Amino acid sequence: MKYLLQFERSLEPLYKELEERKKEEKPTIYTEKKIQQELQKIYSNLTPYQVSQIARHPDRPHTTDYINALFTDFLELHGDRKFGDDPAIIAGIGNLRDITITVIGSRRGYTLKDMLSCHYGMIQPEGFRKMARIINLASHTFKSPIVTFIDTPGALVSTNAERKGQIEAISEPILALFKAEVPVIAVVIGEGIGLGALSMSIANKILMLKYSFFSVISAEGGASILYNDKRKSEELSSNLKFTAENLLNNGIIDRVIDEPIGGAQRNRETVIKATGDAIYSELEMLLKENGNKLKENRIERYRKIGIYAD
Amino acid sequence: MNIFKRKKKIIKVPIVTEEERAKPVRCKSCGRLISYAELKKNLKVCPYCGYHFRMTAGERINLIADEDTFSEIDTEVKAVDMLNFKDVVTYKNRIKQAKERTGLDSAAVTGKAKIGGFDAAIGTFAFEFIGGSLGSATGEKITRLIEYAKKRELPLVIVFSSGGERIQEGIYSLMQVAKIIYAIDSFKESGGLFISILTNPTYCGTATIAMAGNVVIAEKGASISISGPRLAKQVAKKNILPKLEQAESLIENGLLDIVVDRHLLKSTIVRLLKYYNRRRI
Numbered sequence: 001m002k003y004l005l006q007f008e009r010s011l012e013p014l015y016k017e018l019e020e021r022k023k024e025e026k027p028t029i030y031t032e033k034k035i036q037q038e039l040q041k042i043y044s045n046l047t048p049y050q051v052s053q054i055a056r057h058p059d060r061p062h063t064t065d066y067i068n069a070l071f072t073d074f075l076e077l078h079g080d081r082k083f084g085d086d087p088a089i090i091a092g093i094g095n096l097r098d099i100t101i102t103v104i105g106s107r108r109g110y111t112l113k114d115m116l117s118c119h120y121g122m123i124q125p126e127g128f129r130k131m132a133r134i135i136n137l138a139s140h141t142f143k144s145p146i147v148t149f150i151d152t153p154g155a156l157v158s159t160n161a162e163r164k165g166q167i168e169a170i171s172e173p174i175l176a177l178f179k180a181e182v183p184v185i186a187v188v189i190g191e192g193i194g195l196g197a198l199s200m201s202i203a204n205k206i207l208m209l210k211y212s213f214f215s216v217i218s219a220e221g222g223a224s225i226l227y228n229d230k231r232k233s234e235e236l237s238s239n240l241k242f243t244a245e246n247l248l249n250n251g252i253i254d255r256v257i258d259e260p261i262g263g264a265q266r267n268r269e270t271v272i273k274a275t276g277d278a279i280y281s282e283l284e285m286l287l288k289e290n291g292n293k294l295k296e297n298r299i300e301r302y303r304k305i306g307i308y309a310d
Numbered sequence: 311m312n313i314f315k316r317k318k319k320i321i322k323v324p325i326v327t328e329e330e331r332a333k334p335v336r337c338k339s340c341g342r343l344i345s346y347a348e349l350k351k352n353l354k355v356c357p358y359c360g361y362h363f364r365m366t367a368g369e370r371i372n373l374i375a376d377e378d379t380f381s382e383i384d385t386e387v388k389a390v391d392m393l394n395f396k397d398v399v400t401y402k403n404r405i406k407q408a409k410e411r412t413g414l415d416s417a418a419v420t421g422k423a424k425i426g427g428f429d430a431a432i433g434t435f436a437f438e439f440i441g442g443s444l445g446s447a448t449g450e451k452i453t454r455l456i457e458y459a460k461k462r463e464l465p466l467v468i469v470f471s472s473g474g475e476r477i478q479e480g481i482y483s484l485m486q487v488a489k490i491i492y493a494i495d496s497f498k499e500s501g502g503l504f505i506s507i508l509t510n511p512t513y514c515g516t517a518t519i520a521m522a523g524n525v526v527i528a529e530k531g532a533s534i535s536i537s538g539p540r541l542a543k544q545v546a547k548k549n550i551l552p553k554l555e556q557a558e559s560l561i562e563n564g565l566l567d568i569v570v571d572r573h574l575l576k577s578t579i580v581r582l583l584k585y586y587n588r589r590r591i
Contacts, residue, residue, distance in 0.1 A: 157537045163563050166536045168521040171491050178492045195515060195536075198484050216484040217541075222477050224544040226397040239395050240480050252481055299492060303453070305485040306446035308416070309388040 005053050011038055036261070043261045046211075048246075049237040052219060054211040055191045059265035061272055063090055063105030063149040066189065069269075070276040071096055071103060077134060079126075083164065086127030088118040088152070091134040093142065096276065099283055102138035104131055104200060105149030122156040123196045125169035131199065132172035139180035143291075145283055146182060148200040151190035153218065155199075170195050177202035178299060181291030185282055187275060188212045188244075188253075189264075193221075202302065204294055205282045206252070208244035209271065210259040214252075215242035252305070255282070337361050353572050362510060362531050362572055366412070367419040367436035370469050370509075374576055375423035375432060383422065384454050388415040389447040393480050401478040408439045416447035417472070420455040425467065426580030428587055431459035434469040435516065442472035444516055445479045449486025452519075456493040465503040465586055467579060468523075473538055474514025487515035494522045503586045505579055508557065508566075513538045525582055527568045528557035529575065 004012060018031045046054075054060075067074055071094030079085045090107045093100065107114075108121040138146050155166055177184055177200075186203035192214035201214070208214060217225070219237035224230050241247075244256045257271070257278050264271040286294065334343040339361035349356070353373065354363040365373065371380050395401040409415065417440060420433040433455045435442040452468065459466040475483040498504060506523030511533040520526065520534075528534065533556060535542070557569045570578050 155536055157542050162536060165563065165565050167517040167534065168565060170518045170536075171522055174488050174491050175495050178488075178495075194484065195487065195518060198488060202488055214481060216475050216480055217477055221541050221544055225538065225540050226477060228540065230544065232397075236397065239393065239397070240477075241393050242480065247481060250481070252485070302485060302489050302492065305489060306450050306482055307390060307392040307479075308445075308447035308450050309390050310386055 003058055005050070005057065007050050008042060010042070011035060014038060039262045043263070047238060048240070048243050049219060049234045051211050051243050052191065052213050052237055054263045054265070055213050057263065057265045060190055061264055061268050062108055062110070063151055063189065064107060065268070066149055066272055066275060067094065067103060067105065069272045071101070074103070080129035080133055082126070082129055084126045086124045086130055088121055088123050089127040089130055091130060093144065096280060099280070099287070100142070100144045102134060102142060102144045102146045103149070104134055104146065106152040106200070108151060119156050121152045122154060123152060124156050124161050125164040125166050128169035128173050128199055132176040135173060135176040135180055139176070139182050143182060145287065146180060146184045147279055148184070148186045148203070150186060150188045150192040150197050150200050150214070152193065152196045153191060154194035154196040170199050173199040174202055179295065181295050183283060183286035183294055184298065185279055185286070187279065188214050189275070193218050202298060204286055204298055205254045207255045207257055207278055207282070208247065208253050209257050209264060209275070210244055211263045212244060213242040214247060215240050355572050360530065360571070362529055364437055364471065364510060366438050367414065367434045370434045371419060371423070371432065374467065374469070374579065375425060376427070379424040380432070381421050381423070383420055383458060384451050385415070387447050387451050389445050391478070392482065393478070395478040397478070404440060404478065412436060412438045414439050416451060417442045417445065418448040418451040420451050422464070425583060426576070428580070428583040429464055430467050430583065431455055431462070431464045432467045435472045437471040440476065443474060443476035444472060444483055444486050445476035446482045446486060449483070449489055452490055453493045456490070456497050460497045460500055460502060463502070465505065465583055466497065467505045467507065469507045469509060470512045470516050470520045471509045472512060472516040474516060484515070487518060490519050491522060494519065498524060503582070505582055507575070508532050508534050511538070521565065525568070526566050527570055527575070527578060528560070528566050530557065530569060530571050532557040534560055
């Protein structure tokens with residue numbers, strides 16, 4: 001275990017013990033059991049803020065891991081044909097078992113160099129335009145279903161992005177996804193924040209991992225706006241109702257993919273496989289419907305969202 | 311859906327109290343003192359340096375629409391607290407306070423009016439109502455206005471003045487952006503003219519919506535950005551050059567059609583409407 005979150009600190013001595021026992025080649029079953037029990041205790045009682053911390057855990061599988069594990073013959077496509085290529089967006093075509101799928105996802109990078117070039121997953125204008133291009137390619141040319149993997153802290157805020165038309169670029173993938181006459185599935189695998197996440201989430205079915213979140217703003221950003229104090233983010237996160245469970249109850253998303261105790265960072269293969277199964281089963285249902293109908297369903301679904309007194 | 315039951319309603323603008331009216335206002339840009347009456351006469355533009363003060367929704371409608379032609383629609387749509395949200399004060403109280411202060415039920419005023427003699431659907435964000443932020447009720451009103459304009463084949467004018475999505479409504483407010491963007495696109499595809507007017511400030515989701523206009527007009531000195539200053543400071547760990555997000559620099563980057571002084575705003579809209587009405591069908 002490389003990295004422990006703040007509320008998992010009670011596991012530290014146990015992991016140390018496990019390592020020592022492994023070194024001395026003593027049986028480790030008892031220690032492993034103790035770790036499992038401690039994890040059970042921590043994970044059965046998580047606050048929304050802790051869920052948001054798990055969602056950002058550095059060991060959680062990234063979009064690239066899902067693509068490598070689930071899709072065969074994946075062919076990556078680059079560029080927005082206007083200005084450049086945003087490494088924070090990975091797009092391409094591959095096979096999920098017997099279905100050919102266009103995949104779009106956000107990339108965060110593993111090494112520091114990658115992280116910096118991807119801006120930690122924040123999307124630049126060329127990323128949004130690239131998404132729109134690939135979505136249209138899937139809808140008009142390849143007629144393949146679209147699956148998006150969402151794991152982004154939002155649209156990039158910088159002078160350069162502003163200059164290249166960030167505010168205008170965001171609407172392009174949103175419109176392209178609305179108009180695509182193919183099934184669209186969005187999967188939130190980590191954090192989904194703000195307009196960046198919204199631009200990838202216009203879908204017929206939205207799935208979310210159990211310890212992921214989808215919010216209008218990060219708890220830290222919201223606290224700096226509402227309280228002018230970043231330390232209030234814990235308080236704010238329980239108000240925002242952004243966990244998968246909350247959103248399922250509110251009817252914003254359609255399905256929660258279960259994660260075992262300890263989260264996806266400790267059970268990478270299991271979670272990736274469960275995600276693949278969930279996508280496949282949803283696609284099988286959606287592929288029975290006609291493309292135009294799917295488009296209309298999507299439009300109707302978003303037209304209805306909103307609670308107000310009438 | 312009582313969209314078509316229009317009620318004539320005069321918008322109250324009780325935001326400036328009588329005491330404040332007597333006091334002179336200090337210009338935020340040049341620091342000079344201006345009497346409120348003088349400022350009001352000059353369309354809330356500083357007579358010395360040309361700084362554009364914020365206008366309320368009522369003043370905005372009075373500025374753009376011809377006298378006594380505005381009739382409001384969808385007045386029954388009201389903001390509610392669905393998440394039991396609480397920050398410094400509860401969201402319920404925030405709505406109540408905003409309502410008492412402004413007499414509005416949501417951060418949008420929409421309706422039908424004549425502009426320079428031409429019929430048009432007109433909507434405006436009210437910055438005085440919780441920062442003009444885009445909540446469910448606001449999003450619904452704007453969407454209904456767009457659908458109203460599409461159905462009646464009216465040109466559409468929306469004035470933006472908003473801090474972005476309403477955090478107090480969580481994910482619902484984010485989804486309003488998608489809802490409105492699609493509504494605008496289907497309106498534009500049916501051949502409609504959407505004039506969007508960006509005023510100080512237009513941030514986040516509302517800026518994205520505003521950029522969907524057929525013609526995008528910004529007022530002088532309007533601050534337009536993907537994020538508000540506080541968030542930019544928090545995310546980018548530095549202040550984004552305040553000059554860069556101003557309308558004058560955005561037009562250089564090719565994002566706007568026209569940057570206009572407030573005194574010329576109405577005549578610019580009327581000219582566009584005139585050209586639109588002369589289109590060959």
